Amino acid sequence: MIALQPDFCDIALPEGEHYSIEDYASSKARWCSGCGAHTILNSVQKLCNDKQLPPEKTVFVSGIGCSSRFPHYMKTYGFHGLHGRAFPVACGVKFRRPDLNVFVITGDGDCCSIGAGHWVHAIRYNMKMVVLLFDNAIYGLTKKQTSPTSPFGTVSNTHPAGSVLPPINPIQATLGLPNVSFVAQTVDWKPAHLNATLKKAFDHPGLAFVRIVQRCPIWMRDSYEPTVKDPDAITVLNHENGIVLDEKALKKFRHVNEHDPSDILKAREAAEMVKETTPIGLFYQNKEAIRYDEYGAHNLGTAVEDRIGAINSMMDRYAI
Amino acid sequence: MQSTSNTTTTKTDIIFDRKTIKEAVVEIVSDSGEGAQKCGQSLGAISAKMGNGVWTVEIIPAEIQPPARSKAGASGIRVRMGSNKVTNMGDHADIVVALNEQVLYGRIDQNAYKSGTYLLIENKWATHTPETQKAYEESLAQFKELGYIIHEIPMEKECLKHVSDARKGKNMWVLGLLCNIYDRDLEIAANQIKYVFRKKSDKIIQSNLDLLHAGYAWANENLPMHFTIPSRLSDEDFVVMNGNEALSLGVMAADIEVCSMYPITPATSATHAMAETIESAGGIIHQAEDEIAAIGFAIGASYAGKTAVTITSGPGIALKTEFIGLAVMAEIPLVIIDVQRGGPSTGLPTKVEQGDLLAVLYGAAGDAPKIVLAPSTIEECFHYIILARKLADSFRSPVFVLTDANLATGVQPFPRPTIKPDWFTGPANQAPWKKGVKAYDWDAETGLSDRPIPGQKGGMYTLTGLAHDEESHVAYDPSINQRAAESRSRKLAALHKTLKVPVVNGSETGDLLLVGWGSTRGAIEEAVERAREKGANVSSLHLHFLSPIEPGLKGIFSKFKKVMTVEINYSDTIGNPLITEENRRYAQLAWYLRAHTLMDVDCFSNVYGQPLSPIQILKMMEKQLDLTLID
Incomplete structure (x- = not known):
């Protein structure tokens, strides 16, 4: 048996052991053809491979929805739980297991609607984990109901005349939360940016919140096609401390804004840009934010004699 | 002195x-x-x-x-x-x-x-x-x-x-x-x-x-x-505390590392009691953002190989119900303590009721068999947590411990427990997973299986609340769902086989048998003793395992002219307007025993929010037996 120590997130591989992409792939994904989740799955498997994460030390926790099927397609440990409840489960997994690489896979309904309360608090707990919000702005698995991130006027089965409320902006909302430490946005159809974002998120010492704007070719084709096709629709937030693209990749974008991710007020301003464009990049990062998982792991490995000693001293208080 | x-x-x-x-x-x-x-x-x-x-x-x-x-x-x-x-x-x-x-x-x-x-x-x-x-x-x-x-x-x-x-x-x-x-x-x-x-x-x-x-x-x-008031000083070491304090010591002595909770009366004082000690005792309290998160967090910790408990009361159980179903479905060990209070809804937060039995047994979508225990004394509040933790691990199942506001705040001396090192099992198993063994390798007879824990090489699986096969793959074939449900149910039958027939307090035959569970034991047994001194032919039986139910009940009941439960929860009274034998709603244990034994089990219960006193039970027995039992 291995006694778990608080500080080893990076596991040295045994001599000669190497994981290939196939070592992370499980059964064939059952998402619809053209769904953005497929490219995210590829990108995540690439990240695991690049980082050589031991599959047994890696846990994908999801809720319910199209995106939440994700753990079934990884050959790691997975937890496909309840609608909206990926955050508390993932936090419970990480709390006393600093050695595990934890990923949360959640959708716009899962995170921003039924699980919104947990979203708020998970950001505040700031445990080291990567959170991927697959935001296709629609309820897909239940067949086209308005989601909290559906653009105003979205025609859906619950709002045939168009949705009647403005959407939640998950970036803006997350940036408003206490102890927030990493907020980024990317899109599923720009693999270079997606890969670079995931890598940056994985390296962050805290909770890395990544909203991935995702295509739903079945229910939201009209909504995404303009963004996907129009080179003017995306604005890159660029900075040496942000998501760094090589020159060639960066040149493919027409609009590039310099944005310093250490400035939360500027980050909140940038989050407002969504009305005109889709900003991608790192909005905000603070590597010094308090981490609740460090508190959770602080007394790991207390010796049994000491544990019994503490219980007995408490019991002494009740002794007759 | x-x-x-x-x-x-x-x-x-x-x-x-x-x-x-x-x-x-x-x-x-x-x-x-x-x-x-x-x-x-x-x-x-x-x-x-x-x-x-x-x-x-x-x-x-x-x-x-x-x-x-x-x-x-x-x-x-x-x-x-x-x-x-x-x-x-x-x-x-x-x-x-x-x-x-x-x-x-x-x-x-x-x-x-x-x-x-x-x-x-x-x-x-x-x-x-x-x-x-x-x-x-x-x-x-x-x-x-x-x-x-x-x-x-x-x-x-x-x-x-x-x-x-x-x-x-x-x-x-x-x-x-x-x-x-x-x-x-x-x-x-x-x-x-x-x-x-x-x-x-x-x-x-x-x-x-x-x-x-x-x-x-x-x-x-x-x-x-x-x-x-003459007293006897015993040579044995005693401690004196309330039930919530006993629960808190039990949690720590049971090698539980994560206590995940949300404040709720009358359960929270158990967390207060352990708050100063638990971190030295190798564990930690997580005060979650809500009741749902509290159990989700505990389930996550347990999935990752850390023993966990969540402590709540009735309204909290209602909120946790979906996760409880997941813990049953995905076979996640977990101790769930329910310090019951008056219900339904917000009810009587500070008062006693044994109103959650049926909610805990059946309050889930579909069939969700789980283990349910009910300590009846302050001392048992301590020991039952240790038992519950062991059962949760052995049966890969959530285990409920039902106490109530009476046990929570009642204070009683009891022999000081000796904490045993073998109650502490050490870090989760991280040895490589046995080759060829599936994540749910259900034993054909008992339904039992070992579980892989993250970190175990070769044990990777995706836990799911969807119907799943032995490998935890989503079951698209309905026959798998039938077999999986049978396996989960059979775990209770396997535990049932190990239980002993409960012992009757008093004579094994008679005119009346009172059946209780939980905190009412002291009052029932004292009432029975006082009635027997007056010549009444009454006995009592107290149940500690409610799921699986203790064996031999039909045999015990058949030796009494009348069997009735004594509980602190609601039941209709025959003679009240509109209430007849046909529409009468029984107290919770009575419903359960009637279904289980197919015998005519009557009940005496009320929801005044007070612990039962011996004299209330004696008065009821006077009516039942047509005797004078009170001076």
């Missing part, structure tokens, strides 16, 4: 005879915040330390600061002390100390007093505002009519001789008064005060000691009733 002597010499050398009594029931009632509970808890602890049997139960208003001098605002405590072991709150109070007369009404409505009960009432209200004076005089006149014996006590006046604010200190003066009335050892009492105020300054400790001695001396000189 002088448990055999009937005579006491005090500092003032007044000598009087003490009447030896077998037991006494004392209440201290006041407005909230006057320290009545601290006074009663101290009296209980002192008596336990002297070797008396003790049971205390708190009288709690629902609000933190209800209006002063209000009928509903009674805050206080009942202490029952005896020569023998005391298992319940008893019938009527013998002596009541009231810091104002209004708070007595609530207790009178609850039938807590009898003709001849001494009421020792603060007399400062007799010289208060005209309105208060009038209320005071009217109340005292009413109390006299009800047959209570009234002593007006100048508590405020006497306390002001020692402290400037009598509100802070009256409780310790009253403790001194009661110590004199019941011949309590003053040295033990002084040590108790030093312990209670251990975090305060020496000056505060001294002032409380002065009040204790002053109250003692005043009672000695001014009161006519003085008793002694």
Whole structure:
């Protein structure tokens, strides 16, 4: 048996052991053809491979929805739980297991609607984990109901005349939360940016919140096609401390804004840009934010004699 | 101390005879915040330390600061002390100390007093505002009519001789008064005060000691009733605590590392009790953002190989229900403590009810079999957590421990448990997973299987709440769902095989068998004992395993002319408007036993929010058996 120590997130591989992409792939994904989740799955498997994460030390926790099927397609440990409840489960997994690489896979309904309360608090707990919000702005698995991130006027089965409320902006909302430490946005159809974002998120010492704007070719084709096709629709937030693209990749974008991710007020301003464009990049990062998982792991490995000693001293208080 | 002597010499050398009594029931009632509970808890602890049997139960208003001098605002405590072991709150109070007369009404409505009960009432209200004076005089006149014996006590006046604010200190003066009335050892009492105020300054400790001695001396000189309750000091080590404190020690001794909770009355004090100790004991408390997150977090920790508990009450169970279903479906070990309170909805947050049994057994979508235990004493609150944790691991299942507000706040001495190193199993298994073994390798007979824990090489699987096969793959074939459901259910049958037939208290045949569960055991068994002394042919049976249900019940029931459950929850009463045999809704255990045994199990239950007293049960038996059982 291995006694778990608080500080080893990076596991040295045994001599000669190497994981290939196939070592992370499980059964064939059952998402619809053209769904953005497929490219995210590829990108995540690439990240695991690049980082050589031991599959047994890696846990994908999801809720319910199209995106939440994700753990079934990884050959790691997975937890496909309840609608909206990926955050508390993932936090419970990480709390006393600093050695595990934890990923949360959640959708716009899962995170921003039924699980919104947990979203708020998970950001505040700031445990080291990567959170991927697959935001296709629609309820897909239940067949086209308005989601909290559906653009105003979205025609859906619950709002045939168009949705009647403005959407939640998950970036803006997350940036408003206490102890927030990493907020980024990317899109599923720009693999270079997606890969670079995931890598940056994985390296962050805290909770890395990544909203991935995702295509739903079945229910939201009209909504995404303009963004996907129009080179003017995306604005890159660029900075040496942000998501760094090589020159060639960066040149493919027409609009590039310099944005310093250490400035939360500027980050909140940038989050407002969504009305005109889709900003991608790192909005905000603070590597010094308090981490609740460090508190959770602080007394790991207390010796049994000491544990019994503490219980007995408490019991002494009740002794007759 | 002088448990055999009937005579006491005090500092003032007044000598009087003490009447030896077998037991006494004392209440201290006041407005909230006057320290009545601290006074009663101290009296209980002192008596336990002297070797008396003790049971205390708190009288709690629902609000933190209800209006002063209000009928509903009674805050206080009942202490029952005896020569023998005391298992319940008893019938009527013998002596009541009231810091104002209004708070007595609530207790009178609850039938807590009898003709001849001494009421020792603060007399400062007799010289208060005209309105208060009038209320005071009217109340005292009413109390006299009800047959209570009234002593007006100048508590405020006497306390002001020692402290400037009598509100802070009256409780310790009253403790001194009661110590004199019941011949309590003053040295033990002084040590108790030093312990209670251990975090305060020496000056505060001294002032409380002065009040204790002053109250003692005043009672000695001014009161006519003085008793002694013989006690036996045992060689065995004892501890004295309430049920929530016992639960908290049990959680730590059960090697539980993660206690994930959300504040809810009356469960939260269990977390308070362990808060200062748990981190030294190798565990940690997570106060979650809500009840759902609390169980989700515990489930996540357990999935990752960390033993976990979540502690809540009925409304919390309602919120956690979906996750409980997941824990059953995905076979996640977890201890769930439900300190029951009055329901439904927000109900009676501070009062006792055994109202969650059916919700816990059946409150899930689909079939969700799980293990359900019900401790019946404070001592069992400790040991059952250790049992629950072992069962959760062995049966890869959530395990419920149902206690209630009566156990939570009741205080009783019990033999000090010895914490065993083998209760601590060490870090989760991280050895490579056995090749070829599936994540749910259900044993064909028992349904049992081992589980892989993240970190175990080769054990990777994706846990899911969807119907799944042995490899935890989503089951698209409905026959897998049938087989998986059978496997989960069979785990209960496997546990059932290991249970013993429960032992009947009293004769194994008779006219009436009372069946109970949980905190009512002391009251039921005392009532049965008293009825048997009067010649009634009654017995009782107390169930601790509710799922799986204990074996042999049909055989036991068949030897009695009548079987009825005694519970603190709602049931219809035949004879009430519209209620007939056809539409009567039974108490929760009665429903369950009727279904289980196909026998005509009757029930006696109510939802007054009070613990059952032996006399209530005796009255019910008098009707059932047509006998006189009460003097």
